[in-house]
Amino acid sequence: MKMGMRGAAASVLILAMGATGTVMSQQPAAAPAAAKETSNLNPKQKLGHAIGADVARSLEAIKTHIDLAAMREAVQATFDGKQPLITQKDAQDTDAALRQAMMIANGQQVPGMAPGSAAPKVDNRKVGLMLGSYMVGPSLAELKGDIDVDALFDSVKTAFEGGQPKISQEEGAATLQAYMAGKQAEMQAKAAQLGQANRQEGNAFLAKNKTVPGVVTTASGLQYQIIRPGSGERPMPTSKVKVNYEGKLLDGTVFDSSYQRGEPVEFGLDQVIKGWTEGVALMPVGSKYRFWIPGELAYGENGTQGGPIGPNATLTFDVELLGVQP
Incomplete structure (x- = not known):
């Protein structure tokens, strides 16, 4: 629910x-x-x-x-x-x-x-x-x-x-309150169980992925691979960037894609998840990177309300950096 x-x-x-x-x-x-x-x-x-x-x-x-x-x-x-x-x-x-x-x-x-x-x-x-x-x-x-x-x-x-x-109206209110409290506890328990499962799945994936040739792991746990190098300027963590990207769950499900929408997006690097702020700041303009972002650098224990990103989910992003503004 x-x-x-x-x-x-x-x-x-x-x-x-x-x-x-x-x-x-x-x-x-x-x-x-x-x-x-x-x-x-x-x-x-x-x-x-x-x-x-x-x-x-x-x-x-x-x-x-x-x-x-x-x-x-x-x-x-x-x-x-x-x-x-x-x-x-x-x-x-x-x-x-x-x-x-x-x-x-x-x-x-x-x-x-x-x-x-x-x-x-x-x-x-x-x-x-x-x-x-x-x-x-x-x-x-x-x-x-x-x-x-x-x-x-x-x-x-x-x-x-x-x-x-x-x-009675009083008993009805008490019945609703008890029901909602029970459902809330049930949802929290399920979220905790799912979060633990997602964390274990993500840790296992990242441990294996770090051994793949060309994959770099940063001190924070972010992993990336250069798909296409670039020669332009690199953004600062506070820069505004223009990108094309596609985000996937570990099972390959696409949950967000500027390619599917048919146009790139612009946003400040200080307005996105930590993995994006760190990762895109490594990219020169014109490059394309693949990022693997552990849950703590993505949407954390909450995930996205109502889905599709679960608690502690590790995410994959392909990102093309098209431009940078101060």
Whole structure:
């Protein structure tokens, strides 16, 4: 799972809705009734009810326009890896109609519509499909294995109808907090394990690679090989350089390439990873070097968030130095 626990709390859903323009009233949600006994709920059901209550609070203002069966259908399709059950065009049109209807209901003037115009017809099923396909479903997809979908939608339905929730708001908050803490610990443990494996793989590779003819190892552990010599000036560690480059993981996966983008890049050597700052400063203009950069001189224990560079990963770069500016 990616960092940030996307979709585990209502704030994420609200941000997703704001980004797509779905209307949200400033009206507060109705106070829920007292919670039922929860001792018979398993962890997935508790999490489903906790998240469902958050989803319901986020959608309170538009609940009369939501076909919950359609929303559930679309969420399940997302969880199953299927295509959205409504096209983006239909979703955009539905969103526009919903916003206009809500503005008129709240006594607001809709731009481009004459005063007193009737509210546009809102297709509740399409609203449900839109929410499930592009907001709720994607926001919760990474948690799908930990959520009881029946409990999730039972919680939403109960809240919309003003019924008695199966868990209290306090227990729901505690359930979410415990779940997120557990997932955070799990991610940290996995990252530590992966980081150790990457470090061992990188050390073994570099130990063997240093014996290859033409490979030079610097005091920092950086390794390089001259593919094509050059005769121009060498940059200072603070210089701005113009380069073409390609970066690979040890398994050969290309994760970044100016060649693929079709144009070189310019940047300051004091604005990049340590291996680049040290290595490119060794190059004369016109040359092409291959660098092997150990994890501590690359992206360290964090790697790049969400990939593709893992913690402590050793990287390979082919770099052409095209120009230098002071």
